[in-house]
Amino acid sequence: MTSHRPVKGVILDVDGTLVDSNKAHAQSWVEAMKEHGYDVPFEKVAPLIGMGGDKVLPEVLNISKDSPEGKKITESRKKIFKEKYFSTVKAFPGTAKLLHHMHDQGLKLAIATSAEPDELHEMLQLIEPNIDQLFEQKATSKEASQSKPDPDIIHATIDLIGLDPDQLIMIGDTAYDIEAASKASLATIAFRSGGWSDRDLKGALAIYDGPEDLLNHYAESPLSRGI
Template sequence: MPTRALVFDFDGTLADTESAVLRSWQDVFREHGAELPLEAWYAVIGTQHTTPAMFALLAEHAPGIDPDALRPKTRARVLKLLEDLGPREGALDYLEAAREQGLKLAVASSSSGAWVNPHLERLGLAGYFDAVLTGDLHKAKPDPDLYLAAINALEVTARETIAFEDTPHGVTAAKAAGLTCVAVPNAITESLDFGQADVVLPSFTAKPLDALLSR
């Protein structure tokens, strides 16, 4: 069955926002005299539980912290780190190739629309997508709901759709929804287990979209 649609995760896949978020949390922990264990980060990366999990873990090291007071500071720090961030190398080439082939495109992200949509606009990517599905309106990954919502919005079937992910949680969600899934890990996630993915690429530049679709 020919491919009719592509669905991309946002954080870490289209843009490496995860590196900035991780660095911000590492700085917060160090300011409170602790180190953030990477295994704790990996346990929640790609889900909607990152911020609550980080505050809960921080509270173990620094009892009495006020998450409401820290939240604006951590967000401002992340946004500062992201000011010069562009799309991941090769991601724009994939979107251009998909547009030329008439493929439908969507974003499926566990993050909120208030996070994803402004970044898509800033990166110049918003105009490529027919639908943007986010975790404030759907169950977050590894639940398949975001991918099911994406194929419904695009009016395609799971068998006609390829998902692109950078975390095992995201791959789990895509596969549970019945999609073929291509993992494109980033510097933060490259050491994780992507055994569930149908294809693993070290980057978007490793294989052009045409070559991937003809596989």
């Protein structure tokens, strides 16, 4: 019989994992780039969502996020997302219930996201008012110099939550989440809700459609039976 280590904490991604925002972010990047003279197809940007702007801009335009041009595009993206697309973003079914259930089971919850702090707060409010009180810690772009798939944000979150990697599990929706977690010695549960295929998410311990699917199968999941 295989021995499983109990899970004591969960590190969660937000975009594409808890809220249905990946397409909105991709469209915001496309329009921001176009505003500054770069005509980039949506199909080129969409697979990069899950990385931060420090990865998206060099990958698509070969410019740094911290360059004058990069800063202008980044600010435009933020403005476009807030004014045009934020109202279209919704939490996935079962998100609030899953978070409350994990919290009630005694798990420490933390966020690891490439989003900026103000954007994260607004995203969490879409799930449920005051839902952020369930999280012990929230690591954002401010805590990491490099976004996923580099492990900086995961390392920062581990330090903040105060548990060993073998006591934690990551929940995310992209191959970048799995890669970043793996580099930080964390196991991963993946959701299909971000639009990635099972083949893309193959490094995960288990794959579910989204928060509601995991909640419905919680008893058999790594969260309950251990890693």
